Amino acid sequence: GQQLNQSPQSMFIQEGEDVSMNCTSSSIFNTWLWYKQDPGEGPVLLIALYKAGELTSNGRLTAQFGITRKDSFLNISASIPSDVGIYFCAGRGGGGADGLTFGKGTHLIIQP
C-alpha cells in the first residue's frame, strides 16, 4: 500500500525560528493536505494542495505540492508558542478511491 515518510519526527526550536518539515511518498498523490493536532482534539486542516507545483500560504504557513507529486513540504515562519503540536501530512491517490494516507507526524516543541 501507499506509504508516507514524514520528517523530522520531532523538532525542538526557539520561539521566533522558522520551521520546515516534509513528506515523501512511495507513489503519486493527487492531493496533499497538512493538518495540526493538539492534545485531546482532532486534526485541524491547515493547507490543502491540489496541483503539482502549487505553492500555498495560510498566514505564517506555506506549503508546496512537489513537482513529482510524490512529496510536499510545510514551512512555518517566526514560530510562536501556539504553534506547538503535532503536524501531519496526508495524501490522496488518483480517483479519490482511497482514504487519506497519513504521515506519522512531526512533533513541534517550542522553547521560549
Added chain:
Amino acid sequence: KAGVTQTPRYLIKTRGQQVTLSCSPISGHRSVSWYQQTPGQGLQFLFEYFSETQRNKGNFPGRFSGRQFSNSRSEMNVSTLELGDSALYLCASSLALGSSPLHFGNGTRLTVT
C-alpha cells in the same frame, strides 16, 4: 457552522464486547470517513460512506463496520473487541465522495480492558 460532532468522547469497554460510535457531519457534507489513530500505527483509514453506502474500505477486519443514514449521520461499530482496538476513532466529513479536504471531529477515545 457547526463542526463534525462525535459521541461519546470517551468509552471504556471489556474485551469481547461490542461498541457503537456516532458521528454527525458538517451540515451539507454528504461523505463521512472514519479513521483509527494509535501511537504505534498513526492515523489509518477505516472506511468512507456516501449516500448511505460504503464506498471505500481500508485494511481492517470485518469486526469493524459502519453505516450512514439518510441525513448523512454515520455510526461505526466494532464487534468482539480486542485489547488492540484501544484507540482514538476519528470521524471526518467532506462535501462529496473522494473529495478533499476532510474536516475532522475531536474523536471518541475507546479503551478496551
